[in-house]
Amino acid sequence: MDSAELSILLTAEGLRLLDSLPLYSAGDSVKQVSALRKAGHSPELVAAVLTQSRLREKARAKFGAFADRLLYTPAGLEQATRLKVAAMHAGRFRDAGIGVADRSGGRIADLGCGIGADALALAALDLSVVAVERDEVTAAIATYNLAGFPSAEVVLGDAETFPLDGVEAVYLDPARRTGGTTNTSRLTRPEDYSPSVDFAFGLAERLPAGIKLGPGFDRSLIPAEAEAQWVSVDGQVVEMGLWFGALARPGIRRSALVVDESGAAELTAESDSPDAPTRELGDYLYEPDGAVIRARLIGALAERIGAGMLSRDIAYLTGDELVVTPFASAFRVRERLPAGEAQLKKALRDRRIGTLEIKKRGIDVDPATLRTRLALKGSETATLILTRVDGAHAALLVDRVTG
Structure with a gap:
């Protein structure tokens, strides 16, 4: 946005027109341009208000309903x-x-x-x-x-x-x-x-x-x-x-x-918390929120929920009891599957799993590419966590705990 575009927008006509527009839809933008031009508005004004309308729609993720009361630049x-x-x-x-x-x-x-x-x-x-x-x-x-x-x-x-x-x-x-x-x-x-x-x-x-x-x-x-x-x-x-x-x-x-x-x-x-001791895989696995990981408070979280590290230097926790916490996503462990791709593919097929969320940490794999190669078929849904346990690659079939 330059000063000329802003000057056009910050007029009574420009602000009224902006506030009169329906929710922005990229699919309808061509029709909107045509309708506004047909109504007699200048190309410059139409461009200015539609740019703001698009930015307001994007701003709802940050400002909610208040987004429609503000003006924006893309960088701002x-x-x-x-x-x-x-x-x-x-x-x-x-x-x-x-x-x-x-x-x-x-x-x-x-x-x-x-x-x-x-x-x-x-x-x-x-x-x-x-x-x-x-x-x-x-x-x-x-x-x-x-x-x-x-x-x-x-x-x-x-x-x-x-x-x-x-x-x-x-x-x-x-x-x-x-x-x-x-x-x-x-x-x-x-x-x-x-x-x-x-x-x-x-x-x-x-x-x-x-x-x-x-x-x-x-x-x-x-x-x-x-x-x-x-x-x-x-x-x-x-x-x-x-x-x-x-x-x-x-x-x-x-x-x-x-x-x-x-x-x-x-x-x-008071400071970064030391990591909790590692322990064997329990009935539940926890994925700490990214803010907890960045703050290096995984050890403090582990102490709070009574869990241990699944593997050294990998941000997964595990425990035997379910503790619902805002600081981590919880998963109920179904079973540990073979980590090799061919055996994993067969195991998932035997369990009729067709919809699979794949999460990974501590191993080099692209979940989207792996999902394609697994060629999943079936009516069941699950989450697969690919990580390391005791230093070895592991494939954990889990269910996300909600609520």
């Missing part, structure tokens, strides 16, 4: 924090008494605010926030998105040079993609982020700070004083947050936050 939506997670981040600032409007303290600076998702969550709690964005189009969109919140201000400026007079704490979500609002590419080196990680960590030495980074960020670069929290949403690890000063909770340096439609649950520890 890609990096925007999910609404549920942003609300939890904002709660840290509120609980620390930072940015509270009825106090004499200063504002929260959201440095590199993008389309304003995190600033919106802060402002929704009536916290005072100044959102800084250096891209003119993105800043204009953030201004639109935050227009309903009097405690929020958007400033066009550079995060690394913005004056912090009157700022009580900072939040940074460094851009991990190349500049622009569309056709961007992912940056792999932390020193190339904008603002840079070194700048962000330097600020955290002076002010309470929250820094959002990718879940695969190099753990060796995490400052010792930071609370590191990995967040998964509906089974997908979406971010790692580092919290400093008053925003870091006492006694917690590692955390796995698991969010789904039923709510949120958190596993915390």
